[in-house]
Amino acid sequence: MEDLLLLVHRIPYPPNKGDKIRSWHLLKHLARRYRVHLATFVDDEDDWQYVPTVQAVCASSHFAALNPRSARVRSLGALLGNRALSLDYYRDEGLRRWVDAAMREHGIGRIVVFSSPMAQYAEPYAQARRVVDLCDVDSDKWRQYAEKKSWPASLLYRYEASRLLRYERHVAATCDASLLVSAPEADLFRRLAPESAARIGWFSNGVDTGYFAPGTFENPYAPGERAIVFCGAMDYWPNVDAVQWFAQHVLPALKDVRFYIVGARPSAEVQALAAPNVVVTGTVPDVRPYVQHAALSVAPLRIARGIQNKVLEAMAMAKAVVVTPQALEGIDAAVGRELLLAADVPQTIAAITSALAGPQEALAAIGAAARARVETAYSWEARLALLDNMIAGELAHEWIQA
Structure with a gap:
């Protein structure tokens, strides 16, 4: 060699x-x-x-x-x-x-x-x-x-x-x-x-589709809790900016949900977001249970470079993901069928509200299509x-x- x-x-x-x-x-x-x-x-x-x-x-x-x-x-x-x-x-x-x-x-x-x-x-x-x-x-x-x-x-x-x-x-x-x-x-x-x-x-x-796959993971959320999850390194400024924007501008308009910020090294700005409806987990041994058992995954990035692994991984977990155009860059996926796209605050609120109010079968179908896309293309x-x-x-x- x-x-x-x-x-x-x-x-x-x-x-x-x-x-x-x-x-x-x-x-x-x-x-x-x-x-x-x-x-x-x-x-x-x-x-x-x-x-x-x-x-x-x-x-x-x-x-x-x-x-x-x-x-x-x-x-x-x-x-x-x-x-x-x-x-x-x-x-x-x-x-x-x-x-x-x-x-x-x-x-x-x-x-x-x-x-x-x-x-x-x-x-x-x-x-x-x-x-x-x-x-x-x-x-x-x-x-x-x-x-x-x-x-x-x-x-x-x-x-x-x-x-x-x-x-x-x-x-x-x-x-x-x-x-x-x-x-x-x-x-x-x-x-x-x-x-x-x-x-x-x-x-x-x-994507390692063998690792990031639906499985028998223990539910980290409270019984009956509807969780929206964001995963990423929480000392990385684009991630910090994303969760601040979501918690401050989108979350107040959402009813009966809790926003989970899952990732290592949360900055002081991220920790300050903690509230009854916002959970900052810090480092967790495995992000997959948080993704699998969430109602939705979100990637509300406003500054992004290249492909967002967090989006592909959530898709591989057969989870419906709501993304901004910046988070979608470089990902070949059908909007509305394999993930959901929202460009601003009103669109994000509307996309999440509609998704959570609709039949669970519809979200499951988006997740299944997302998983299939990752398996064939990534x-x-x-x-x-x-x-x-x-x-x-x-x-x-x-x-x-x-």
């Missing part, structure tokens, strides 16, 4: 959390075809328990500790160098040395990068074939943050949007291929980096198969999914 270096910004496990879903399946796919040498960061003390699981998949690995608070302070040094803060946030001399040693010792000729800040560790090795999975256009996410936040945060976010886009364009121009998570995301990046358009493609996320193996030719150096047109 040939050796390959994989650079990931956060330990790719457990495979049920945000971007770790994509990176974990990427790692498993590559490990079946290459001897994978993995360099990654661990930014959550709880995640050290997963190191042996990840090590078992790799030929060799390096896990660098990253303290988010210290990293944020350190990243401010990028202002003096006119660099993207994200680069300094993920800068680590020990990880750089390990990468250099692995490249020399194993004669590695292929590098896969997951997330643009990790591309800095691949830059010295222009002789290798380098494929970068950007996932999302992160610079545009920072631009959206700047529009939503007040000064001085808006000024800092606007700075990061500009400098990170400059680096993303540099990465796309110097690497052999750049991938994103959806066709709209790839189209956006082609517009922002037109000089590299011919080497920008995409492959969407898949298997991981089919999605990741496109990578093989790209990494091998065969840039056929079919890898740019249209």
Whole structure:
């Protein structure tokens, strides 16, 4: 087997959390075809328990500790160098040395990068074939943050949007291929980096339909309770913004329901939403019971990048999901038959009220159709198969999914 270096910004496990879903399946796919040498960061003390699981998949690995608070302070040094803060946030001399040693010792000729800040560790090795999975256009996410936040945060976010886009364009121009998570995301990046358009493609996320499937899960809700559930990392600002918007503007118009916010590390803003009709769970051992036994799942995101795993996972659980247009981006599903779409407060209230007032058979039919859609269109193996030719150096047109 040939050796390959994989650079990931956060330990790719457990495979049920945000971007770790994509990176974990990427790692498993590559490990079946290459001897994978993995360099990654661990930014959550709880995640050290997963190191042996990840090590078992790799030929060799390096896990660098990253303290988010210290990293944020350190990243401010990028202002003096006119660099993207994200680069300094993920800068680590020990990880750089390990990468250099692995490249020399194993004669590695292929590098896969997951997330643009990790591309800095691949830059010295222009002789290798380098494929970068950007996932999302992160610079545009920072631009959206700047529009939503007040000064001085808006000024800092606007700075990061500009400098990170400059680096993303540099990465796309110097690497052999750049991938994103959806066709709209790839189209956006082609517009922002037109000089590299011919080497920008995409492959969407898949779903582990064996894990995310209806089952015999114990009901976490009180008898007779009608729950509406949102699942996600609750220190991630787009998720925070989504639940704040829903709790403050939609929920007051809904009768006899309770809103459950399920996810790790709830921010102070999220915790402040707790009320008789709002439950903030924090970390739970398994989100599936909360999804299965909820009356509805919601994804009211107003800022979103790429494909929302939370939507696909709820669909795989055969649950009817109410989404905003932002949360639907990149997901091929029939509105009204496989999920419900609502663009603003009145539409969201109307969609949820109508769904809950209608026959349960109608919601069950939407859930069943959603499950069928995921099973046929979102298997991981089919999605990741496109990578093989790209990494091998065969840039056929079919890898740019249209």
